[in-house]
Amino acid sequence: MNNSxxxxxxxxxxxxxxxxxxxxxxxxxxxLNNNIKVILQISRAEKELxxxxxxxxxxxxxxxxxxxxxxxxxxxxxxxELLEKCGNINMADPQNLTRYLQWGTENFLSENNIxxxxxxxxxxxxxxxxxxxxxxxFMSLQEMCKAIGKVSQLKINLLILDICYMNTLELxxxxxxxxxxxxxxxxxxxxxxxxxxxxxxxxLIKKICKLGNIEVIINKIIDNxxxxxxxxxxxxxxxxxxxxxxxxxADQLIAKEKNENLKKQEIRKVYKKMIxxxxxxxxxxxxxxxxxxxxxxxxxxxxxxPYGKYSFKFSFYRFNQWPDLLIRGINERKMMNIKPSPIKIxxxxxxxxxxxxxxxxxxxxxxxxxxxxxxxxxxNFN
Numbered sequence: 091m092n093n094s095x096x097x098x099x100x101x102x103x104x105x106x107x108x109x110x111x112x113x114x115x116x117x118x119x120x121x122l123n124n125n126i127k128v129i130l131q132i133s134r135a136e137k138e139l140x141x142x143x144x145x146x147x148x149x150x151x152x153x154x155x156x157x158x159x160x161x162x163x164x165x166x167x168x169x170x171e172l173l174e175k176c177g178n179i180n181m182a183d184p185q186n187l188t189r190y191l192q193w194g195t196e197n198f199l200s201e202n203n204i205x206x207x208x209x210x211x212x213x214x215x216x217x218x219x220x221x222x223x224x225x226x227x228f229m230s231l232q233e234m235c236k237a238i239g240k241v242s243q244l245k246i247n248l249l250i251l252d253i254c255y256m257n258t259l260e261l262x263x264x265x266x267x268x269x270x271x272x273x274x275x276x277x278x279x280x281x282x283x284x285x286x287x288x289x290x291x292x293x294l295i296k297k298i299c300k301l302g303n304i305e306v307i308i309n310k311i312i313d314n315x316x317x318x319x320x321x322x323x324x325x326x327x328x329x330x331x332x333x334x335x336x337x338x339x340a341d342q343l344i345a346k347e348k349n350e351n352l353k354k355q356e357i358r359k360v361y362k363k364m365i366x367x368x369x370x371x372x373x374x375x376x377x378x379x380x381x382x383x384x385x386x387x388x389x390x391x392x393x394x395x396p397y398g399k400y401s402f403k404f405s406f407y408r409f410n411q412w413p414d415l416l417i418r419g420i421n422e423r424k425m426m427n428i429k430p431s432p433i434k435i436x437x438x439x440x441x442x443x444x445x446x447x448x449x450x451x452x453x454x455x456x457x458x459x460x461x462x463x464x465x466x467x468x469x470n471f472n
Contacts, residue, residue, distance in 0.1 A: 093125040094299040095200035096292055099190060101181040101209035103133040103160075103222040105447050107140050108149040109284050110208065114163075115151070116289040118170045126296050127198050128165035129173075131190040133181050134158050135222060142462050143447060145455075158222075162190070164198075181209070182220040182227040182432040184237035191241040202299060203244060204307075208252040208285055210443070214260070214388060215397045216433065217253050219443070225469055226440055227432035231261050232403040234431075239268030247304045250311075251276040252286045257320055259364065259387040263333065263406040266324035273304060275311065275321040278374075278384060283447075286317065308373050320384055323371035332364050333410055336387075340411035353415075357389050391416050396439045399428055437464070437471055 102110030114132060122128065136158045140149060160176040179186050191205070210219040216228040229237075238246070249271050256276040265271050294310050308321045339360050343353055365372075365384060372384060392398035392413075407413045435443075437460065444463075445456045464471065 093200060094127070094202040094204065094295060095194070095198045096126065096128045096295060097191065097194050097203065097205045098128065098130040098132070098288070099181075099187060099205070099207045100130065100132040100288075101207075101218050101220065103135050103181050103220040104210055105135075105140060105143040105221075106208075106210060106283070106285070107135045107137075108144075108151070110134060111151060113208075113285070113288045114170070116287070117165060117292065120165060120289055120292060120296075122165060122167060122296060126292075126299055127200065128292060129194050129198050130163045130165070130170075131160065131176070132163065133160040133179075133220075133222070138466065139221060139463070142466055143444060143459060145448065145451070145459065162193075178222055180220050180223050180227060180432050182218045182229040184229055184233040184431050187218075187229070187234065187237040188240045191238065191244055195241055195244045199244065202304070203246050204248045204250065204295060205238070205246050206250040206252065206286075206288065206291065208288075211254045211256070212397060212435075212439070212443075213255045214258060214386075214392070214395065215400050216431075217251075217256075219435070220432070221463075221467065223432075226435040228435055229431045230397075230400045230403065230433060231256075232264055232400070232405075235261070235264040235268055238265075239270055242270055244270060246271045247273065248308065249274045250286070250291065252281065252288075253277075254280045255386070257383075257385055259332070259385050260401065260404040260406045262322055262324065262385070263329050264404055266326040266329050267405050269326070271324055273308060273321055273323055275308060275319060275373075278318050278320050279386070281317060286315065290315065305373070312373060319374075321373035322368070323373075325368075325371045328367055328371060332367050333406060335363050335367070336360060336406075336412045337410045340415040343415055344411060361385075361387075388416065393417065396436075396442075397433065400433070403428060 100110050110132060111134060134157060137156060160179050161172060162174040162176060163170045164173055209217055211217045212228050216230050217234055218229040220227045254277060257278055265274055291311060294314060295307055298307055298310055312319045339356060343356055374384060388401055392401040441456060441460050444459050448456060
């Protein structure tokens with residue numbers, strides 16, 4: 091086996107296509123050694139779709155081949171070698187993530203395996219937004235974790251999530267429960283539209299992977315990239331203790347009369363206890379403002395946010411009274427029809443996503459983009 095393999099799952103089946111394409115060009119210029127392999131499954135949306143979503147922006151890259159769909163590459167000393175054209179598959183389907191990891195494991199497994207995933211998110215709930223199919227879709231975070239965990243023979247030393255809002259307790263707990271991931275690195279809250287500079291990340295891995303210490307790699311990535319990053323050692327024993335803290339606090343608050351001010355004060359105490367318990371497992375660049383939470387968690391009624399019912403699938407909520415505290419009449423959640431991924435994105439949520447990409451446009455202009463996108467893709471509003 092090679093010393094290290096970097097698995098890359100980059101989703102450009104959305105408005106991130108230009109950024110994903112530029113990353114691919116930069117990766118193509120890297121020189122590797124015999125100690126590291128880099129394999130990629132990368133998707134690119136049609137240029138017409140990008141022009142619709144990102145109005146008035148010249149995102150063309152002169153001299154580059156225009157292709158769309160999903161492809162698999164191996165990075166060699168001569169650049170990227172195309173291994174497979176996968177067609178127009180859905181990157182939001184957890185089965186396709188599992189298939190890629192299984193393929194990579196069968197052909198390129200190493201002693202030190204690193205998985206980098208890049209794409210868009212739906213805050214607290216999902217990732218890997220895909221506009222290439224018969225409807226817009228996303229992958230629930232719980233199923234993303236399960237898709238990785240299914241390939242049990244793949245021991246991932248480091249999972250890098252180049253996705254916004256992944257520093258949540260529910261996700262960290264879910265990843266740790268898979269038992270095949272040792273560390274996770276992501277942003278503190280939001281990351282830039284341009285994403286991580288994958289070529290620099292791979293260079294750093296190449297430079298220090300021979301040391302065989304994953305924590306050195308993590309600290310080097312955090313120190314060398316000015317991106318407000320945080321990493322976690324996925325210590326399931328510590329995380330189960332944190333779950334007990336939340337369960338006990340919820341039990342205490344449910345027993346007391348409803349007092350929102352008291353509830354907020356107690357939730358702040360829970361956060362401090364959580365950080366104290368997990369602090370030995372946290373790596374941070376220390377540059378973030380003190381106002382920011384290192385770890386987020388759902389401290390409100392999740393049914394108030396889009397697709398909030400999917401939060402009930404997290405293992406963190408099983409045998410835990412925390413959701414009972416957030417939602418009165420907890421039996422209601424057991425009656426909900428929670429469909430598996432890929433999950434269809436509603437026009438209302440898609441409008442919010444398009445607004446976030448086009449912050450300078452007014453409501454009417456974003457609605458026009460939404461309508462044009464639905465016409466171009468022949469999507470159904472129902």
